[in-house]
Amino acid sequence: MTLPRLSLAAALIAAAWVFRAPLEADPVTHILVQLPLLALAGALLPGARGTGGAWNRGGWAMILTAIFAMAFWMLPRSIDAAVSDPAVAASKFLSLPLLVGLPLRLGWPRAHPLLRGFLKAQALAMLGVLAFLYTHAPVRLCNAYLAEDQVRLGTGFLATALALAVLWVAPLLGAQGAAAPARRHRSVS
Amino acid sequence: MTTTTGAMLPEAAYGPQEGAVKLTMLLGGVVFLLMMIFGLIMRAAQGGMIAVDPALFYQIMTAHGAGMVGTAGLTGAAILWYFTGRHVPLLAGVYWAFLGLFLLGVVCILAAIFLGGYAGAWTFLYPLPALSGGLWGPGASVLFLLGYVSIGVGFLLLHLEVMRRLMARYGGIGGALAWPLAFGKGRPEDAPPPAVVAAMASSVFNTLGIVVGAAVLVASIVNLLVPGFAVDALLAKNMIFFFGHVFINASIYMAVIAVYEILPEYLGKPWKTTRIFAIAWTVVLVFVLAVYPHHLLQDVPMPGWALAMGQIVSYFSGIPLIAVTAFSLIVYLRAADMRWDMAAALLVLGVAGWSVGSVPAILDGMIVVNKVMHNTQWVPGHFHIYLLLGEVAMAFGFMAWLVRRPLAADARPGAARLSGLDHGVFMAYVAGGAGFVLMFLVSGALSVPRRWAVHVPDWFLQDRLATLFAAMVIGAALIIVLRYTAVLARRAE
Amino acid sequence: MQALAASVAVVLAGLAVLWQATDGGQALTAERARRLTALRDMPAVPEVVLETMTGTPLPLGGPTKRATLVEFIYTTCPTICQAAGAEMARLADDVRAAGLDESVRLVSISFDPGRDDPDALNAYGEGHGADGALWTVARPDPDDLPALLATFGVVVIPDRWGGFTHNTALHVVDAGGRLRAIVDYDDPAAALTALHGVVQ
Amino acid sequence: MQLTVLAISLIVMAFIAAQFITAVRSAPGTVATGAERLRSRLIIGLAIVGLVVSAVSLARWPHAVAAKGVAAVVNVSGGQWYWEIDTAQVPLGLVVFNAQTADVTHGFGITDADGTILVQTQVIPGYVNRTQYTFEQPGTYRVVCLEYCGVAHHDMINEFEVAAR
Structure with missing residues (x-):
């Protein structure tokens, strides 16, 4: 169980590393492919002993960790540095798996369903805002990327928001309603 | 098996946070009154009866709009929460968070308007909040928008909790919307009660509205802080009106839950989820999301298909309302041996006002009519019908029901009618309300623009009559709210 | 209680990192950062x-x-x-x-x-x-x-x-x-x- | 136009209100027979009326702006809080208006001397908002603002003359 997941995580990180030149050449693939790939690799890592402890009740600490790490990588400045500064590039390959993917894995299942729903709605609205920012910015936000790539990235954020919305809402539609009445009758009267 | 309909449950199957809801309705009632007084001040100022500086007029107008829309949403949400709580257990903390965030938002909005001078109307139409002509600074606009954000977050939490519980209980969104009955082989007796269908549909579209609203609010805030981030004005307007339209509609569609849940007590028979009812609510869900371009019929750069869709959906939105909710109520009323009290009367008025108000709304939703009626007083005319005589009537009806006298066990058939003070108050509310909205409609037909601080003497007659009618409504509303407060206070002792 | 302490610690650390990474909230972009550097360093x-x-x-x-x-x-x-x-x-x-x-x-x-x-x-x-x-x-x-x-x-x-x-x-x-x-x-x-x- | 709309509106509103009033006042126990059939007819009837009205009212696109037979093209610019019209003399006949704004959204509305609104369009920033009107009477016409635009919104008034031929 652990070994295949570990190797898959390693493979993902390796892929993100090996193909970093083409991936980072375009901000769309850099931000919407490489970064999620690294976070996904982190989510596959096994949780250390004790992560189910009292300090992680409700998953708050872990989710907040991931939120702050994501906020850091949302700064255009961080993206520029990841391209130009090897030390920042290395920290990207470390922090996205360890400070975004892994904490989300450890926090999310413990989070209250309401918090999860709220974060999902928040993520959609936030992606919408990012889409606006990157399509409407009066200046280049990243020195490493062209203005028209910036606009494409904004459109990419919007597409991601729509895709996530469908991904998250579609399973909820499921009119398993036909099966539900039995449960309903039992609990209503 | 005949009594499984939720609407017939005499008392709550779960604890619907009655205290919190009663507090909300008290708050809502008081704010409604205050905002009505703002309305009266504006009509009196337009009629030349009092002098109000235009800057103050437009601040009052902004407060009146934001306050009325917010309070309609607040009371609608309280009704939604109360009756959803009959069918599924709800987390009390969520409601308190909702209420707290709402009040925080109210404080921000009031401070932005009356301390910061913000008077960009409740619609914060881009780029007006940023270009005030020197009347208010970007800080006031940002504070106003942050107030909206706070309220939006509260609503989001509330709807998420409602949807989550309903999905778990009734089998997903589709189950709670009675899709098996609407589009499949589901049997009516297996379908969720009407309140659940309405709660699910209104929660779904209000959540979508709020997510879009959050995006345009943040974009507007960014533009205020960093003016270089210019927004496409037409896109912003689309997003704002999608959000605003969905939000105000949701308040009515949530409030009507009170009709589905309370009136059966008076009618003596349950309000059933039928196939047509289930279909109607799914249609409503789609239409509420699709119809918003009818607010942009004069925005000629819009694609023609969107405007045509706005006009057509605007008309067809009336069908679920008229042919399902209103029609069913009329059929129920004809068959029923009603014992009337304030609650029943106001709830029926709510459906009637809503239905009647859809007529001038649909007419204004036609591009040819809109061309000469848009942004005249016809517009506040039609929406005051289905808000003042619709949503607010339902909210007041719900309040009256919360503090109702126990239904007499030996009520004689057909004997219990509204009497004495009740009758007077109700009639004053209806007559005052009808006269008030009629003045708007007449002024609209006479080309009186809406949102003008200063009117010419030709328009004074309607303005002054409207002021009179507004005073009547306020008197009636005052008694309704005072009686509600008095009973609450007495019971609390 | 432990969870609250851990969350507060994360928030404080997170804010500190973001504060550092943006020069005290002044520079979100590399362009802004180099201008600040010129003025400061x-x-x-x-x-x-x-x-x-x-x-x-x-x-x-x-x-x-x-x-x-x-x-x-x-x-x-x-x-x-x-x-x-x-x-x-x-x-x-x-x-x-x-x-x-x-x-x-x-x-x-x-x-x-x-x-x-x-x-x-x-x-x-x-x-x-x-x-x-x-x-x-x-x-x-x-x-x-x-x-x-x-x-x-x-x-x-x-x-x-x-x-x-x-x-x-x-x-x-x-x-x-x-x-x-x-x-x-x-x-x-x-x-x-x-x-x-x-x-x- | 406006008064016809008002009349239609009031008649239908009164009809719906009457339905509620008679239902409320009806003798208890009036069992509605064939209510569902009536409901189906109502839905079908409303749908047919809707389709006909939609088709008739949209067949000629209400926002169409003519390319030929235009007597004049007038450029109008709105700002907080003034209207600028590039000509004081407008000819009789079909006139196309290009409305633009220097700042926020305004509402470009034309009224006749009696103050009756003849035509209007929203003036969205960043767009040329085009509308047309056929003037059949010479005289003074007013331009008003129909979209709230700040503290002097109601003072945003200008005039132009439609000249006799």
Whole structure:
């Protein structure tokens, strides 16, 4: 169980590393492919002993960790540095798996369903805002990327928001309603 | 098996946070009154009866709009929460968070308007909040928008909790919307009660509205802080009106839950989820999301298909309302041996006002009519019908029901009618309300623009009559709210 | 309780990191950051010798007699550098009008020294009215270029049409050879103010 | 136009209100027979009326702006809080208006001398908002603002003359 997941995580990180030149050449693939790939690799890592402890009740600490790490990588400045500064590039390959993917894995299942729903709605609205920012910015936000790539990235954020919305809402539609009445009758009267 | 309909449950199957809801309705009632007084001040100022500086007029107008829309949403949400709580257990903390965030938002909005001078109307139409002509600074606009954000977050939490519980209980969104009955082989007796269908549909579209609203609010805030981030004005307007339209509609569609849940007590028979009812609510869900371009019929750069869709959906939105909710109520009323009290009367008025108000709304939703009626007083005319005589009537009806006298066990058939003070108050509310909205409609037909601080003497007659009618409504509303407060206070002792 | 403590700790640490990463909330972009660096750290410009449009050597960095206003260009640039050239011409007039022509020099440095030989530099300079005295156009030794760009924080990336895109700006270097300010290329007033600040 | 709309509106509103009033006042126990059939007819009837009205009212696109037979093109610019019209004399006949704004959204509305609104369009920033009107009467016409635009919104008034032929 652990070994295949570990190797898959390693493979993902390796892929993100090996193909970093083409991936980072375009901000769309850099931000919407490489970064999620690294976070996904982190989510596959096994949780250390004790992560189910009292300090992680409700998953708050872990989710907040991931939120702050994501906020850091949302700064255009961080993206520029990841391209130009090897030390920042290395920290990207470390922090996205360890400070975004892994904490989300450890926090999310413990989070209250309401918090999860709220974060999902928040993520959609936030992606919408990012889409606006990157399509409407009066200046280049990243020195490493062209203005028209910036606009494409904004459109990419919007597409991601729509895709996530469908991904998250579609399973909820499921009119398993036909099966539900039995449960309903039992609990209503 | 005949009594499984939720609407017939005499008392709550779960604890619907009655205290919190009663507090909300008290708050809502008081704010409604205050905002009505703002309305009266504006009509009196337009009629030349009092002098109000235009800057103050437009601040009052902004407060009146934001306050009325917010309070309609607040009371609608309280009704939604109360009756959803009959069918599924709800987390009390969520409601308190909702209420707290709402009040925080109210404080921000009031401070932005009356301390910061913000008077960009409740619609914060881009780029007006940023270009005030020197009347208010970007800080006031940002504070106003942050107030909206706070309220939006509260609503989001509330709807998420409602949807989550309903999905778990009734089998997903589709189950709670009675899709098996609407589009499949589901049997009516297996379908969720009407309140659940309405709660699910209104929660779904209000959540979508709020997510879009959050995006345009943040974009507007960014533009205020960093003016270089210019927004496409037409896109912003689309997003704002999608959000605003969905939000105000949701308040009515949530409030009507009170009709589905309370009136059966008076009618003596349950309000059933039928196939047509289930279909109607799914249609409503789609239409509420699709119809918003009818607010942009004069925005000629819009694609023609969107405007045509706005006009057509605007008309067809009336069908679920008229042919399902209103029609069913009329059929129920004809068959029923009603014992009337304030609650029943106001709830029926709510459906009637809503239905009647859809007529001038649909007419204004036609591009040819809109061309000469848009942004005249016809517009506040039609929406005051289905808000003042619709949503607010339902909210007041719900309040009256919360503090109702126990239904007499030996009520004689057909004997219990509204009497004495009740009758007077109700009639004053209806007559005052009808006269008030009629003045708007007449002024609209006479080309009186809406949102003008200063009117010419030709328009004074309607303005002054409207002021009179507004005073009547306020008197009636005052008694309704005072009686509600008095009973609450007495019971609390 | 433990969960609350852990969450508070995460929030505090997170805020500290973000505070650090944005220079106290002042710089969200690399462009803003390099401008802050110039104002705060005053980095020393590498001591290199440029070759000007007239073929004469021009030392940059280290102590000089005059403060230097530097912009980066490439002469085959179709759009923004032409606009920047026009702005630079206007700025040269402003400098003269302000009586700073004895204490300030303007240098347009090519980051494409391979293609921009003295002939190309000369053509560009004459095209825009660079006189070679107050305002000259120059190129660095290709080996010096990376250090030069790194110090100024200039990032040059190829665009889709065989040219380059770079963060165009005006860079003020004082007579001591330190980078003191970076302002928008189309904001000569800010450049003049910055020059006034370093020549006193 | 406006008064016809008002009349239609009031008649239908009164009809719906009457349905509620009679239902409320009806003798208890009036069992509605064939209510569902009536409901189906109501839905079908409303749908047919809707389709006909939609088709008739949209067949000629209400926002169409003519390319031929235009007597004049007038450029109008709105700002906080003024209207600028590029001509004081407008000819009789079909006139196309290009409305633009210098700042926020305004509402470009034309009224006749009696103050009756003849035509209007929103003036969205960043767009040329085109509308047309056929003037059949010479005289003074007013331009008003119909979209709230700040503290002097109601003072944004200008005039133009439609000249006799």
